[in-house]
Amino acid sequence: MLSGLTPCPGLFYTTPAQDGTLSRLRIPGGILDSQQCRAIADIVDQYGGGYVDVTNRANIQIREIDGKLSTAVLKYLQDMGLGSRNTAVDHIRNIMTSPTAGIDPQEVIDTRPFVQSWNDYIEAHPALSGLSAKFSVCFDGGGIVRVSDRLNDIAFVAVLVDGKVYFRLHLSVGVKGKPPVATGILLSPEQCLPVLAALANVYLNHIDTNSRRKARLREVVNDLGCESYLQEVDKSLPFALFTTEDQVMEGQFSNLFVESSDNQYQHIGIHPQRQKGLFYIGVVLPLGRLESRQIMGLADLAQRYGSGTLRLTPWQNLLLTDIPQTRLADVQKEITFLGLDYSANNIKSGLVACSGSRGCAAAATDTKGHALALAKYLETRLTLDCPVNIHFSGCEKSCAQHSKSDITLLGVSNGKRSSYHIYIGNGDSNQKFGRELYQYVSFDELPALVEQMLKVYQIKRINVNESFGEFANQYALAQLKQFFSPNTAFHQERITASPLA
Numbered sequence: 197m198l199s200g201l202t203p204c205p206g207l208f209y210t211t212p213a214q215d216g217t218l219s220r221l222r223i224p225g226g227i228l229d230s231q232q233c234r235a236i237a238d239i240v241d242q243y244g245g246g247y248v249d250v251t252n253r254a255n256i257q258i259r260e261i262d263g264k265l266s267t268a269v270l271k272y273l274q275d276m277g278l279g280s281r282n283t284a285v286d287h288i289r290n291i292m293t294s295p296t297a298g299i300d301p302q303e304v305i306d307t308r309p310f311v312q313s314w315n316d317y318i319e320a321h322p323a324l325s326g327l328s329a330k331f332s333v334c335f336d337g338g339g340i341v342r343v344s345d346r347l348n349d350i351a352f353v354a355v356l357v358d359g360k361v362y363f364r365l366h367l368s369v370g371v372k373g374k375p376p377v378a379t380g381i382l383l384s385p386e387q388c389l390p391v392l393a394a395l396a397n398v399y400l401n402h403i404d405t406n407s408r409r410k411a412r413l414r415e416v417v418n419d420l421g422c423e424s425y426l427q428e429v430d431k432s433l434p435f436a437l438f439t440t441e442d443q444v445m446e447g448q449f450s451n452l453f454v455e456s457s458d459n460q461y462q463h464i465g466i467h468p469q470r471q472k473g474l475f476y477i478g479v480v481l482p483l484g485r486l487e488s489r490q491i492m493g494l495a496d497l498a499q500r501y502g503s504g505t506l507r508l509t510p511w512q513n514l515l516l517t518d519i520p521q522t523r524l525a526d527v528q529k530e531i532t533f534l535g536l537d538y539s540a541n542n543i544k545s546g547l548v549a550c551s552g553s554r555g556c557a558a559a560a561t562d563t564k565g566h567a568l569a570l571a572k573y574l575e576t577r578l579t580l581d582c583p584v585n586i587h588f589s590g591c592e593k594s595c596a597q598h599s600k601s602d603i604t605l606l607g608v609s610n611g612k613r614s615s616y617h618i619y620i621g622n623g624d625s626n627q628k629f630g631r632e633l634y635q636y637v638s639f640d641e642l643p644a645l646v647e648q649m650l651k652v653y654q655i656k657r658i659n660v661n662e663s664f665g666e667f668a669n670q671y672a673l674a675q676l677k678q679f680f681s682p683n684t685a686f687h688q689e690r691i692t693a694s695p696l697a
């Protein structure tokens with residue numbers, strides 16, 4: 197086992213953690229079949245903590261492994277399609293796609309074949325083992341559930357142009373922590389794989405592949421300049437990259453710039469598929485965690501009522517797909533019986549936490565324990581009618597969620613006492629977590645404060661489609677503090693402060 201060669205865990209590159217060895221299964225596109233689920237449940241029962249964590253790249257993490265997995269177990273997982281056939285590329289970031297690929301009623305194209313092709317390409321080209329473990333690729337099919345705003349080095353975003361399918365090429369450029377931006381290049385579906393291979397080769401030509409800390413694609417693009425980087429890519433291709441900007445200026449591509457939705461949790465609950473009479477159910481996983489008995493139960497449900505697959509999402513929950521309308525009630529009942537939920541109103545649907553002090557030496561706080569305690573407190577005091585994304589992070593690294601959230605609770609320690617800084621909404625590009633609203637809030641004070649914040653939001657928002665972040669963005673910090681003050685009797689007086697222009 198190649199332990200310790202990379203800071204990112206994989207199946208063959210395990211990482212020590214506070215609670216034992218951590219192993220990560222790379223699940224391209226997040227799609228698992230029932231047999232694979234059962235294999236995972238067996239492995240975590242025998243060698244891990246009896247549960248898995250779904251990550252923000254739709255990977256699976258096995259924690260609390262005592263020592264390391266034996267060669268026989270690794271081989272078994274490989275044979276089950278749960279580890280790369282080529283161990284040298286197993287550490288490369290999981291390939292992301294919309295969890296509703298192929299079933300989304302509005303998608304432009306099913307992206308699953310692109311995920312499979314790039315995965316096969318990586319495994320067949322050992323030279324790609326020189327890529328940074330963080331080299332990340334995403335395919336967005338242009339449907340209702342979008343992944344183009346997730347953090348990736350490269351994104352292919354499907355659009356319809358005059359009735360034909362293209363992919364817009366997005367690249368990571370500029371400052372850290374931003375989603376990839378459109379390059380103005382439009383590709384036909386057949387061009388995506390050769391362009392992706394060329395993008396990877398140009399990157400490899402400009403980094404020290406033997407370095408322990410390899411440059412990120414963003415850094416190489418920033419150094420070379422986006423145009424020069426793309427010129428090098430262009431030169432290595434048997435076709436010319438098709439730049440769209442001129443045509444856009446002439447109005448030929450009026451339907452090109454489709455914005456993605458702000459609602460990241462719209463896949464939770466019951467939704468019709470593009471296949472008539474079939475539905476998918478978005479299941480809430482509390483903090484991305486699934487116990488082995490729940491994995492077994494869901495695998496069983498998928499086999500009995502659906503097409504035998506589960507789809508993990510980058511929002512750390514999962515979808516059960518291809519359920520006939522007549523069986524929905526049965527599946528709902530059985531999900532509840534497994535101790536899980538499928539309601540977007542569940543406070544846990546938008547609740548995210550890193551492993552925190554129970555699993556990570558860098559954590560200032562017990563993020564997972566605090567997040568569950570907060571959910572328990574809020575569940576009996578208010579009812580959400582849309583998900584609110586609350587992110588607990590044990591330190592600035594922000595492993596569980598790289599994008600901004602409605603409310604971020606950042607664990608901090610002053611040496612004697614641990615507490616949280618609270619951030620809200622978007623803020624500017626220098627504010628990693630949004631605008632800082634409070635500092636050093638102890639966990640004892642936190643539940644009542646978050647309750648007040650959510651209740652004020654429910655009273656003050658324009659309508660149910662306005663997210664907590666959008667609501668908060670409209671007000672100065674002083675106004676928000678006044679709204680959220682325990683002395684503000686939000687249910688007695690209507691708050692009259694006017695939003696900022």
Ligand code: SF4
Nearest residue numbers: 550556590591594595
């Ligand atoms: S965010 Fe920080 S505390 Fe949390 S798991 Fe990552 S490194 Fe550890």
